[in-house]
Amino acid sequence: MLDQTAIADTLGQHYDLAPSLETAEQLGAIYARMRRVVPPEDWAIHAPYVAAINRLKQARNAVILAHNYMTPQIYHGIADVVGDSLQLAIEATRVEADVIVQCGVHFMAETAKILNPAKTVLIPDMEAGCSLAESITPEGIAEMRRRYPGAPVVTYVNTSAEVKAASDICCTSSNAVQIVAALEAETIIMTPDKYLAQNVAQQVPQKNIVWYDGSCIVHEQFTAQELREFRDWNPGTRIIAHPECPPDVVAEADFSGSTSGIIDYVAREQPEKALLVTECSMASNTSDALPGIEFVGPCNMCPHMKKITLEKVLWSLHSMEGAVEVDSQVAEGARQAVQRMIDLSRRAGA
Ligand code: 13P
Ligand code: SF4
DSSP: OOOHHHHHHHHHHSOOOOOOHHHHHHHHHHTTTTTSSSOHHHHHHHHHHHHHHHHHHHTHHHHHHHESSSSSHHHHHHHHHHEEEHHHHHTTTTTOOSSEEEESSSHHHHHHHHHOOSEEEESSSSSSOOHHHHOOOOOHHHHHHHHHTTTOEEEEESSSSHHHTSEEEEHHHHHHHHHHOOOOEEEEEEESSSHHHHHHHHTTTTTTEEEOOOTTTTTTOOOOOHHHHHHHHSOOEEEEEOSSOOOOHHHHHHOOOOOOOOHHHHHHOOSSSEESBBTTHHHHHHHHOOTTTTSSOBBBOTTTTTGGGGHHHHHHHHHHOOOOOOOOHHHHHHHHHHHHHHHHHHHHHO
């Protein structure tokens, strides 16, 4: 792959990417969805990329699946489908286009490929990883099975295909409780997120849940103390936390759910002030659609998600570089674990 300067030069030769007030104005309907959070001078820089990507997407017969943590320019500007991990996995099974561009992290692109092996799945930056996915290998799963013989392994989708293939079933933050509750076993191994496991354990007390020692570098940074202080200084703020946060942080929240669960909650409840205890783009992406809500308080950036930029998306569609491949035997094992999750969560209505 070329370096960033060579990529910028090559793209500049093929597309008109100079900042343009005219293009910014032509794409005014798209800009209206992010006006509160993207200054007009930034939009004049980004609009030419959005225009080029949307044209090229058609020429390549491609769809863009984007996670809720993408920047507003990606989320509102170029995505065909946005959602949490479960929604993106389900959408990947329905894609008819030839090419999927996954604006998210590597495990999400791998999941799309596993579910849709005949399609070309591109990720604009192969280095967009995840601290949870990096925390565990198939050997880690084998070790947990040795420690708890006979217990089924429920693995978070934030993992590699090899780890999924070594597991019995996957889960996401939106269906973990339903998946665990539906399993017959009394003792259940959850990997690799210890905090998700501990939060699920509180909601499914009839099960003995044991966990691996992984965590998310974004959500583990929040503390219960900072939320308590924030609430004291800002009475009436609704606090909403992702279940990758430590349990004492979730205990301070009014609601906990997946990234799409969080968006649905604020849209439904319309609190005057909301503190989203998760990645910073969540508030930015929701802000214009919900003008009555003031988003306040601390948030953290995911350095992996933020590796995906408009320039890299344009490059991946231009060059068709960054295709995700999964060994067919591994893919089959992983597909079974993901498909069991999709089937079970449909039955449980999660
Ligand atoms: P969701 O499935 O809730 O979108 O979570 C994915 C993720 O990586 C959160 O950090
Ligand atoms: Fe992984 Fe955490 Fe980033 Fe989500 S926010 S992709 S769990 S590192």
